[in-house]
Amino acid sequence: MTSHPQIPTPAHTQADSMLSRQFGRETVNYFSSSPLNRLSFLRGDHSFLSAAVRHPATRFVLLKDLAPLTKSPSELYYAHYNDIRKLVPETIYDKSEEDIIKEYDSRNTIPQLVFLGLDESRKQDGLAWKIYTGAPCFALDVTPKGSEEQQSNSKDVISALEAQGLSFLHARVVMTFSADEAAVYAQSRALVDWNNRNSFCGTCGHRTLSVNSGTKRACPPSDAARVAEGKPAERPACNTRTTLSNLSFPRTDPTIIVAVLSVDCKRILLGRSKRFPPNWYSTLAGFIEPAESVEDAVRREVWEEAGVTLSRVIIHSSQPWPYPANLMIGAIAQVSDPAHETINLSHDPELEDAKWFSIEEVEEALKVGTSALGDGPSAEYKEGGLRLPPPTAIANQLIQSAVSMDFLGDKTSKM
16 A cells, blocks of 8 residues: 655645634645746746746656656656757747737647746746746646647657656556645646647637647637638637637636534545445535535535435535546535435435444544555455545545544634
């Protein structure tokens, strides 16, 4: 059984404040709390981006078919510019975004490049730009695709890197990196995946162009490739280009996930799907629907999946989940009437089973029975006992908080 990567511990979680005394310390989940300063307001500044690409301290997170390039299953490989020179020209940001859109030619393709941010812990050898100093970090999709030249260059880059003993980590869910690297990987994967899924305009169906260093996509008004086909360079009219929302932006799908307490706070409701290993249970979860509050979504999902009616819902913490682009909004909720605790799985057949587990059972499982879906529990685990998700999953953090009641904070302290 592999050891669990550390959970993020940013400084603000230890700071004393009125709110922390009232509501408890903030829970920070795996995939969040990136060490990078995203500097989102510089994504359209091509002079900055051009300097960033060229800087010797700059690092690149490489993805092939969304699998990250790694030194080992627990360590990302950060490429240098020389590693990917054949794919990314130094001049990539030399033209303005306006000119790139104006001169758009869909026959010319380059790999998807995304500016992730600045690692300000590396000031000594970093890029100094105005009041910001650090090592720039980009994500790059090296999947062989696009023009024949691009595909050939991608294969050459991949072969050279794999010859160094590096490999792309293919897994349904990657949760083996350190907390900092997990956050960088999550941002990389989510944005590269979004760009891949939105290469065509949702309004007119024509190809889109990545802008704002990979965080927006535009539908260019013209395409030089049309001239070669004997057509006017101007594309047909498209509403995407004529309204204030003339760009496509990355999508995040909000979902709820909840640890449910019984009336007497002595039991926790957990469920399991058919794909879970034996005795492995987790908190209930589901998508938030349009025109639905987080709290209402929690109550609806728990009733639909388990037939249990909730009263009070408290939002606890959140976790970005880059598979492909979810934001898990974690909650703790309680039933107010014993009659509402009866489990009924006949509404939505999503769950194979749902049960109320005693706090004692859950506490034991937190000690010896946690694991990722594909891993086994600890050596101390007794066969037949409850198994739970690992600490890297927000489900585990919610269960821990519900068991310890630490989400209540110190109600006796003065505000």
